[in-house]
Each structure stands twice: as C-alpha cells, then as structure tokens.
Amino acid sequence: MPVEDDMTTTTARRTGTSPRAVGYAYPWDYDGDPAAAERSRRLGLDSVALAATYHATRAGTPWHPDHRVLEAQWAACYVPVLESVWRGHRLVPLEPTWTTSGNSFTPAEQRLTDQGVAVEEWIVLTHNLALGRRHPDLVVRNAFDDAYPYGLCPAADDVQEYCATLVEAVLDATSVSGVVLESCGPMGFDHAGQHEKTEFAGWDEERRALLSLCFCRACTDRYAAAGIDVERLTTVVREGVDAGRGPLGESLGSLAPVMAEVRTGIATELRTLLVDRVRAVAPDTRITLHASADPWATGSFPTVMPALGEGVDAVIASCWDVAGGAGRIRGLRELVPADVAVGAYLRLDRDWREGGATRTRLRKYIDAGMREVHLYHLGLLGREGLRTMGRVVDSTRELARL
Numbered sequence: 001m002p003v004e005d006d007m008t009t010t011t012a013r014r015t016g017t018s019p020r021a022v023g024y025a026y027p028w029d030y031d032g033d034p035a036a037a038e039r040s041r042r043l044g045l046d047s048v049a050l051a052a053t054y055h056a057t058r059a060g061t062p063w064h065p066d067h068r069v070l071e072a073q074w075a076a077c078y079v080p081v082l083e084s085v086w087r088g089h090r091l092v093p094l095e096p097t098w099t100t101s102g103n104s105f106t107p108a109e110q111r112l113t114d115q116g117v118a119v120e121e122w123i124v125l126t127h128n129l130a131l132g133r134r135h136p137d138l139v140v141r142n143a144f145d146d147a148y149p150y151g152l153c154p155a156a157d158d159v160q161e162y163c164a165t166l167v168e169a170v171l172d173a174t175s176v177s178g179v180v181l182e183s184c185g186p187m188g189f190d191h192a193g194q195h196e197k198t199e200f201a202g203w204d205e206e207r208r209a210l211l212s213l214c215f216c217r218a219c220t221d222r223y224a225a226a227g228i229d230v231e232r233l234t235t236v237v238r239e240g241v242d243a244g245r246g247p248l249g250e251s252l253g254s255l256a257p258v259m260a261e262v263r264t265g266i267a268t269e270l271r272t273l274l275v276d277r278v279r280a281v282a283p284d285t286r287i288t289l290h291a292s293a294d295p296w297a298t299g300s301f302p303t304v305m306p307a308l309g310e311g312v313d314a315v316i317a318s319c320w321d322v323a324g325g326a327g328r329i330r331g332l333r334e335l336v337p338a339d340v341a342v343g344a345y346l347r348l349d350r351d352w353r354e355g356g357a358t359r360t361r362l363r364k365y366i367d368a369g370m371r372e373v374h375l376y377h378l379g380l381l382g383r384e385g386l387r388t389m390g391r392v393v394d395s396t397r398e399l400a401r402l
Contacts, residue, residue, distance in 0.1 A: 019400050020046045020314075020341070020372040021393045022180075022288075024122060026059065027051060027078045028099055029379030030108035033064050037111035040378055043386065044393050047118035048378065049180045049288075052105050052170045053077045053093060055127045055150070062382040072098055074130035077166070078105040079173035086169075091138070091152070091162035094130055109174060120178035120288070121170050125163045125274075126152040127183040127191070127300065140187055140214045143237035151187025154270040155218035163270060164277045171281045178286030178313075179278060185267035185302025188212025203241070209248045210240045212298045213263070226262050228255060248296055260295045264305045271304065275311040290345065291315040293331030301345075304335065314341040316374050322351045322361060326368040333369030343372030348381060348388050358388075359395050366399055 023045045030036045040048055055075040061067055077093035080103050086092045095102045109119045132139040132149035138159055140151040152159045167179070189198075189211040203211065220230045233255055240251030249256045271289070278285055289312050295305040301318045308315065315332050319325030325344055333342045344365050352358050362370075373396045375389050 018397050019366075019370065020343070021396065022047050022049050022120070022343075022372065022374045023378045023389065024049045024374065024376050025051070025108075025378040026054065026072075027104035027108040028059075028070055028072075029061070029064070030111050031099055031104050032066055034111075036063065036379070037108075037115045037117065039063065039386070040112060041115040041117050043378075043390050045117060045375075047120050047177060048112055049120045049122040049374070050105060050108055050112070050176075051124070052079055052121040052174065053124050053166060054122075055124055056129055060380055063379065070098060072096065075124070075128040077170075079103055079170055082169070085165065085172075089162065089165060090158045091131055091135065093128075093162075093166060103173070105174060109176065118177045119174075120180050120286070121174060121176050122180045122182065123167060123170055124300075125166070125181060125183045125270075126154055126159065126185070126187050128152055131162075137217065139216065140212075141216045142189070142211050143213065143215050143234045143241070145215065148187060148189070150191075153186055153214050153216045153218060155186070155214065155216065155222055155266050157218075160270055160273055164273050167274050167277055168281050171278065171285070176285070178288060180288040180290070180316075181271075181274060182290045183300050183302065184271050184274060184289060184291075186212075186214055186263070186298045188298030191299045204244065206246070206248045206251065207241050207244055209296045210237050210251060212296070213237055213259070219262075219266070222262050222266070223259070226258050228258055228262075233259070260305075264295050264303050267302045267304070268307075268309065271312075272309055275309065279311055286313045287311060288314040288316060288343075290318070291332060292317065292328065293335045304332075308336045308340065312336075312340060314343055314372055316343040316345050316372065319344040319365070320347045322346075325361070326364045329365055329368040329370050341371045342369045343374050344370045345374045345376065346392065347376050348385050348392065352388050352392060353384065358392065359399065362392070362396055363399055366396070370396075371400075 025048050056072055058071045061070050074094055076096040081093055081095050112119050129150040138152055138156050140148040140153045154160055189208045223230050290301045291304040292301045295303050297303040315336055317328035317332050
C-alpha cells in the first residue's frame with residue numbers, strides 16, 4: 001500500500017464567497033480502503049461528487065490496498081435497484097458485480113461524512129451501453145443510420161421515464177447534500193467508451209457535430225412535426241459529413257434554425273423533468289448540471305440553450321481542453337442567471353502540474369466567471385496528481401481573494 005505522508009495536505013476551507021471545490025470519486029475508491037475518506041478530507045474539498053450511477057470503465061486504482069485495476073464491465077447503479085421501484089419499466093438499471101455489495105454508495109458516503117466531507121450524488125444519465133445494446137430502438141442514430149448504443153436518446157418517452165425514475169430512486173436511497181447530473185441530454189458521436197479508432201478519418205469538430213445529430217425514430221418524428229423534410233435533412237447531413245465544408249450552420253443551411261430549436265428542446269425537456277423531480281423529492285437538494293452554452297453540444301456536457309430554466313444551482317463547463325476552458329466558462333456565465341454558479345471541470349492528470357502556468361490559467365478562468373472548481377479524479381490520480389489537486393484548490397481560493 002502506498003505511503004501518504006508526503007502527499008499535499010490542504011487545510012483551507014471555503015469561507016464566505018470563496019469558490020467551492022468538488023472532487024469526483026467512485027464508490028469502489030472507498031470500498032476496502034479505510035484511508036480513502038481521510039485522503040479526501042485532507043485535500044480541503046467542500047464536497048465529493050460520488051458516483052451513484054456510472055458507465056462502463058476500466059479504472060486504475062493507485063491508492064487501493066488490494067488491487068491496481070478495476071473493471072466496471074457495464075453501466076451500473078451503485079444504490080439498490082428495487083423491484084418495487086422499477087416494476088413495469090422498460091429500462092431498468094443493472095447492478096454491479098465488481099463491488100462487495102449492490103449498495104456500495106451508502107458505505108462510501110458514510111465514510112466521507114464521518115470525516116466531515118459533504119457528499120453529492122453524481123448521476124450519469126443517458127450514457128449507458130448495456131441498456132442501449134438491449135434496446136437498440138432507443139439509442140442515438142446518425143444520418144447514416146449508424147447506431148450509437150452507448151447513447152440512450154431522451155427524445156424517447158421510455159428514456160425520459162428511465163432518467164426521472166433513476167434520479168428519484170437514487171435520492172430516496174441516500175441522504176446527500178446535492179446531485180450532479182451528467183449527460184442530461186442526448187449523447188453524440190464522441191465519448192463512446194470503447195477503443196476509439198475514429199480519429200484516422202480526420203473529421204473536424206463540425207463533422208463530428210453533424211455525426212452527433214440523432215435520426216432515431218423519436219427524433220425524426222419530432223423533426224417532421226416541426227415541418228422538416230426528414231429525407232432532405234438526412235441527405236444534407238450526409239453530404240456535410242463527407243464534403244467537410246464550413247461550419248455546421250452552413251452545412252444545414254435553411255434547416256439550421258428549426259433543427260437547433262428541436263435539438264435544444266429535447267435537452268430542455270429532459271432537464272426540466274429531472275429538476276422538477278429532484279425538487280419534488282428533495283426540495284433543498286443542491287442541483288449541479290454538467291452543461292454547455294453551445295446549442296449543438298451533446299454528450300456528458302449537453303447544451304442548455306436557449307435558456308437554463310429554473311431550479312438549477314450550478315452549471316459546470318468541461319475544461320478538459322484547457323485552452324478552450326475560459327471561453328466555455330464565459331459562454332455559460334453569459335447565458336445563465338446571476339444567482340447560478342458557474343464552474344470548471346478539470347482533468348488533473350494533464351496540463352496542470354506547472355505552478356505558474358496553473359495559476360495563470362486559473363486566473364483566466366476566474367476572470368471568465370468560474371466560481372466552482374470540479375476536480376477529476378480522487379481515485380484515479382496517483383500521488384503527484386493529488387498533490388496537483390491540493391495546489392489547484394489552494395490556488396483557486398487564493399486567486400479569488402485577490
């Protein structure tokens with residue numbers, strides 16, 4: 001088991017209007033590791049976003065006393081999947097076999113709260129390869145009729161019902177301070193979760209956006225209801241992917257405004273449903289949303305255009321691409337109401353280890369409107385990564401005071 005006596009310890013805690021610091025973790029990070037919760041506390045985090053549901057992954061576990069790699073073989077729910085809750089539903093979440101129980105969330109939550117660390121539920125919604133493979137009629141399909149089985153399409157009623165029931169079931173099974181909603185909208189071309197071999201095609205960001213437009217039955221029915229000629233749209237999108245010409249809006253031409261309205265409407269519909277469900281079940285729960293101000297954004301950070309709506313406390317921009325982080329933060333800050341916090345989601349295994357460069361980048365993020373820093377990932381990062389996390393937490397709070 002690795003020693004920890006030289007790991008950075010952060011004692012500064014959030015006071016007043018100081019930015020919130022949230023670390024992300026899996027339940028298995030605490031399952032069988034009695035020191036994990038204390039490591040989280042020592043970093044000075046305001047809370048830990050603990051996965052209540054998560055997609056399939058192969059995770060390194062550099063701190064665990066018993067293993068170094070854990071494979072979560074399918075998208076699973078880490079609170080009990082009760083027959084009384086899911087009876088009659090077409091989509092039912094799967095339980096894990098790689099944890100010591102079907103409810104590994106609660107023991108991890110307890111270990112953290114015993115250390116004085118608040119816990120939020122991290123709920124991954126439409127990213128689910130296992131259910132997509134079982135229900136191919138409910139997944140995202142591109143204009144070439146290629147299925148994306150990892151992406152349940154929320155244009156379908158069954159998918160919306162699944163997401164709402166999942167959120168309610170997780171809330172009923174836990175006693176946390178907040179929820180963090182990921183993939184609260186349609187998935188797209190990226191973030192598939194398999195060994196990627198698509199980069200060789202050379203598709204740029206606009207081509208990938210075209211390949212993220214969904215043509216499943218539920219979506220094409222919505223297009224037709226909005227007055228779109230679906231056959232023409234299919235041809236336009238296919239030609240745009242192959243021709244590689246211009247921005248997405250130019251590729252769609254006159255179809256762009258109506259398409260944008262339909263696509264953002266699907267995400268808005270799901271978001272409104274889930275926020276209302278959270279507020280009905282646990283009115284005081286803090287709601288955080290992984291989000292983007294790009295009207296065509298899909299995946300883990302889907303669009304919140306044209307307006308966020310009510311009931312959300314914080315929106316978090318993906319800053320894994322650090323160069324574009326400030327722009328994404330600024331886009332959300334300009335879109336959402338002033339009383340909604342805007343945060344940055346940082347991947348700390350790359351680009352964050354140089355002290356001066358880190359402070360310069362954080363200064364830009366703060367100036368762009370960042371008031372929360374969300375840090376990936378407590379169980380995946382090794383010793384140097386956790387040192388970096390501690391420095392980012394301290395630097396963010398120090399810079400916010402200047």
